[in-house]
Each structure stands twice: as C-alpha cells, then as structure tokens.
Amino acid sequence: MGKARITPGLTARLAAGPVRRKVERITAAAAAETRDRAPDAKTWTTAPDGRARPSHAHADGQTVAENVSYKLPKAATAPDGTPVIAPGYDYASRPRDPRLPRQQSDGCRCHSIPLPGELARATRITPVVVTPGRVSASVVCEYHRVVEAEFGSSQDAGAHFMGQAAQVVAARYRT
Numbered sequence: 001m002g003k004a005r006i007t008p009g010l011t012a013r014l015a016a017g018p019v020r021r022k023v024e025r026i027t028a029a030a031a032a033e034t035r036d037r038a039p040d041a042k043t044w045t046t047a048p049d050g051r052a053r054p055s056h057a058h059a060d061g062q063t064v065a066e067n068v069s070y071k072l073p074k075a076a077t078a079p080d081g082t083p084v085i086a087p088g089y090d091y092a093s094r095p096r097d098p099r100l101p102r103q104q105s106d107g108c109r110c111h112s113i114p115l116p117g118e119l120a121r122a123t124r125i126t127p128v129v130v131t132p133g134r135v136s137a138s139v140v141c142e143y144h145r146v147v148e149a150e151f152g153s154s155q156d157a158g159a160h161f162m163g164q165a166a167q168v169v170a171a172r173y174r175t
C-alpha cells in the first residue's frame with residue numbers, strides 16, 4: 001500500500017482557486033480605495049519667455065504630488081549682479097510661497113499647474129503570485145517622490161493615502 005502525501009505544492013494548488021479569488025477581490029478593493037484617496041499632482045511651470053531666474057528654470061517641469069513641496073535650487077547673485085544657482089535647496093508649495101526667501105519670490109511669474117488624478121493613474125495591482133503556503137498581490141503606486149507624498153517629510157505632512165486605504169479594506173474584510 002502506498003502512502004498519500006500532500007506536498008506544499010499540491011496544498012497551494014488546492015487552495016489557489018478560492019484563495020486567489022479572495023486575494024484578487026481584496027487587492028482590487030485596496031487599489032480602488034488608494035485611487036480615491038490619492039492626492040492630485042502639480043507641475044512647476046516658468047513663464048514661456050525663457051527669462052525665469054536660473055533656480056526657477058531648473059524647476060521648470062518639476063512634478064510632485066499636491067502635498068509635496070517643490071525643491072528649488074537656492075538662488076544667489078553673482079558679483080556682477082547676475083542671478084545664479086547656489087548649493088542647497090529651498091522648498092515651496094507653489095511659486096511665491098511665503099516660505100521662500102525674497103530672492104526666490106520677488107518678481108516670480110511661474111505657475112503651479114494642477115494635474116488631477118495623476119497618482120490615481122499611477123496606482124496599479126501586481127499580478128497574483130501563488131507560492132506554496134502563500135497567495136499574494138500588491139497595490140503599487142509609482143510616482144516621483146511618492147514616499148514623501150505618503151509618509152511626509154520634514155517639509156510636508158504625509159497624505160497616508162495608501163495606509164488609510166489598507167486600513168479601510170482590512171476592516172471591511174476582517175472575519
């Protein structure tokens with residue numbers, strides 16, 4: 001008489017159907033909650049005449065989540081009076097942010113262009129992976145400085161949109 005043995009591989013295959021469907025449902029729900037909570041984005045844009053000071057020209061096109069500060073290279077003035085870039089950064093939520101030194105805000109004609117739905121569109125689900133004893137999938141948001149958007153920094157408060165989405169969905173599916 002032979003001996004029956006359930007290998008880890010077989011266990012995974014037996015469980016994979018229903019567990020996989022449950023993981024897919026939970027992951028889809030977490031992605032939907034993440035997209036609902038994701039902050040919009042914004043992009044720093046200089047006036048189109050090409051006369052922006054160097055620190056602002058450097059920031060032209062910089063795109064971050066709405067709750068994240070732009071990083072502007074520090075501004076300085078050369079001995080001949082020409083504006084130049086200096087080492088280090090100033091942080092600004094928008095052009096002419098009161099946090100900026102006057103050298104960065106006086107006479108600034110830049111704009112912050114809102115980009116609705118950018119982080120929501122950058123949120124996706126990884127395919128379900130079945131390994132022995134584990135069925136997993138993830139919600140991923142890939143975006144410039146998204147870690148600061150989620151958790152915050154010394155400059156900005158985090159939006160915690162992924163953490164809150166995970167909490168809400170975990171509460172919903174708790175058995």
Ligand SMILES: [Zn+2]
Nearest residue numbers: 056108109110
């Ligand atoms: Zn400017």
